[in-house]
Amino acid sequence: MKHLKFLNKYFYKYKWWIIPGVFFVIISNIFAVIPAQVIGHAFNLITENIQIYGLFEGFERRSIIYDIFSQSLFYFGLLVLVLYLLRGIFLFFMRQTIILMSRHIEYDMKNEIYAHYQELSLGFYRRNNTGDLMNRATEDVNRVRMYVGPAIMYAINTGVLFILVIYAMFSVNSTLALFSLLPLPVLVLIIYFVNTVINKKSEQIQEQLSRLSSFVQERFSGIRVLKSYVREDHTKAVFAEESQGYKNNAMGLVKVQALFYPTMLLLVGLSTILTVYIGGKQVIEGAITPGNIAEFIVYVNQLTFPVSMLGWVTTLIQRASASQKRINEFLHLKPEIISGSAEIGPINGNIKFENVTFTYPDTGIQALKNISFEIEQGQFVAIIGRTGSGKSTLANLMMRMYDVDEGHIKMDGKPINTLHLQHYRSQFGFVPQEVFLFSDTIQNNIAFGLDEVNEAEVIQAAKNAAVYQNIINFEHQFDTMLGERGITLSGGQKQRVSIARALIKEPKVLIFDDCLSAVDTRTEEEILNNLGRVMKGKTSILIAHRISTIKNANKILVLDGGKIIEQGTHAELLQFNGAYAEMYQNQLLEEETNSSSAI
Structure with missing residues (x-):
């Protein structure tokens, strides 16, 4: 139960739903117990009046006795109906408080989890898959709701009914009460054992269903590739195999359930037989009346459903505890990127990297090594380099998706880790790769x-x-x-x-992360011309592979192996006759080759 302590704050928040709910549980169960006593009195009335009715055979008063007898039975029957109607009303109120409270808690939890997810850093999403995140916010929350709603409701209901019924039974006759309740502990153990098996098989079915759903979703998402490689028959065979596994697990669950319900009815029937047999002996001895036997049979049947609920409630609590543990694992995570408190106005776009080193925490790959450069307001800066050289990492660090291991990044002279995070990011325009x-x-x-x-x-x-x-x-x-x-x-x-x-x-700062790779040269030129007009006086950073895209940049940074190996304008870098010039010559040669092939 330690994992479920997290929910105490919600119980305190909705205490004015829980307290009336418990009150309605108690009242509804009082109206459940009283009808058994009324039925007992009615049964005694029948047995006693039948004998009196027989004694008056041949007398005129016999019809009067019959009328009194009929009216008494009618009133008893009407009283039972009224009592059960009142029980139904309070059961309705019970569900309207406790079950509705569970829906409010479910709503609050989902909002809290979603809000917390958004606070967590980008590295968190690199380490965890989307399906698991969704399951914790949906399936796990639903299991917890079943605990705060139905499980708690039925647990309180069962406890109150047990106390009232057992008190009523022992107040009539302790011997008959003991024998009537004798099969119930066995029933509790069987229910607990069977529910454990059912829970285990249900988990297997759920896992198999998740695999089946994931398989179907993935294949439908990649339907183009599937059809291109003519793998329809293969995927159909794999799907059939997965479906067979789901069917086998489901059939196993049905077999357990098919055995469970007859066993439960057998034990309830045994309890009823014991009540009639022992009760009959008690009636002969004059210890109780025949009406008490009828009363006890009602009590036994009233206890059957709550006893069967005990195993189910225990299972719900176990599942809720496991789900809440999974939820807590993420809710207790602190964001790796903590917002600064410094409020800033519109940024100018002066960006400075000072001896920045960064290693991805989830992979251990060192992406940047002791990098230093400066971008002035209004400059058009291009970043170029081979795949894996650290270009996209620079963009992520500028927007503070990650924090640097060493060194500093400054915006307008202020370290970005001191600035208000949302306000800072809101002034960027980012086009991802x-x-x-x-x-x-x-x-x-x-x-x-x-x-x-x-x-x-x-x-x-x-x-x-x-x-x-x-x-x-x-x-x-x-x-x-x-x-x-x-x-x-x-x-x-x-x-x-x-x-x-x-x-x-x-935006005050615009970052293009190799986002022009899928457009033709003419369209690319149009976009860049528009960009120069829209971003006039603002900072633009373009990460690219094609040198034709970045020729007009005010500054070009050439990266390799996480280091800046060259920087300058297009003309300056060509004069260096280094890595940039080599890339430029290779791309010119490639374009000439493609042109010749086209001809």
Whole structure:
């Protein structure tokens, strides 16, 4: 239960739901016990009046006795109905308090988990897969809700009913009470054992279902590759195999359940037989009345459902504890990137790296080694280098997605770790290497970084990103719905929509992380011309592989192995006749070869 202590704050928050809920549980169970006593009195009335009715055979008063007898039974029956109606009303109130409280706790927990997820750093998401994060926020929270709602409700209900029923039984006759309750401990043990087996098999079914769902989701997401390699028959066979595993586990669960319910009914029947047999002997001895036997049979049947709930409640608590442990593992994680407290106005875009060294914490790969450079406000700076040289790492560090191991990064002369994180990042426009678009309209994807959507601004951003003509050719234009991850669009269109999303913010610093690779040279030139106009007086950083893209940059940084090996303008770097000049010559040669092949 130590993991479930986390929920105490919610119980305190909703205490005015729990207290009335417990009150309604007690009242509803009182109205559940009283009808058994009424039935006992009614049964005694029947047995006694039948004898009196027989004695008055042939007398006129016999009809009067019959009328009194009938009216008494009617009133007893009506009283039982009223008592059960009152029980139903209080059961309704019980569910409206405790179950509704569990839904409020579920809502609060999901919001807390989601908010905490957003506070965690980028490295956290590199270490954990999306499916696991989603399961902790959905499946695990649902299991915890089953504990704070149904499990607690049935546990309190069972406890109160047990106390009331056992007190009522022993107040009538302790011997009969002991014999009537004799099979119930055995029933509790069987239920606990069977529920453990059911829980284990349910877990296996859930795991198999998750594998099956993941398999289907992955294959449908990669349907183009699947069809291109003609692997439909193979995947169909794998799916059938996974489905067979799910079917086998499900059949095993059904067999256990099929054995469980007859066993439970057998033990309940045994308890009833013992009640009638021992009770009959007690009646002969004059210790109890026949009505008490009827009363006890009602009590035994009333205890059957709560006893069967004990195993289920125990299972719910075990599962909730395991789920809450998984939830706590992430909720107790502290963000690796802690926001500074310094409030700043609009940044100018003067960026300075001072002896920066950085190693990715999850892989141990040293991405940058003692790097120093400066970018002045309004400069167009390009970063070029081989794959894995540390170009994207520079962009991540500028936006403080990670903190450096050594050295300092300063914005307008202030260390960025002292600045308010959200305010600092909000002034960047970032176009990542791997474009991500949401399953929404094109307009909403472009205006993603804004609180309010302005149609004119969206259109202008699309024009600046050279994607406007593509969009208006669609049937629904800017209202076109994009598929998952923007699959509706081509690679170049996705990149340009992503560029429009960055430009519409009118950022103080714009970072392009190799995001022009999927566009042709003519479109690239148009975007760069628009970029020069939009970002005039603001800082632009372009990470690229093609030298033709960055020739006009004010400064070019050449990276290799996490170090800056050259820096300067295009003309200066060619004069150095070093790595940059070699890359330039290789790309010219490649372009000439491609042109010759085309001819």
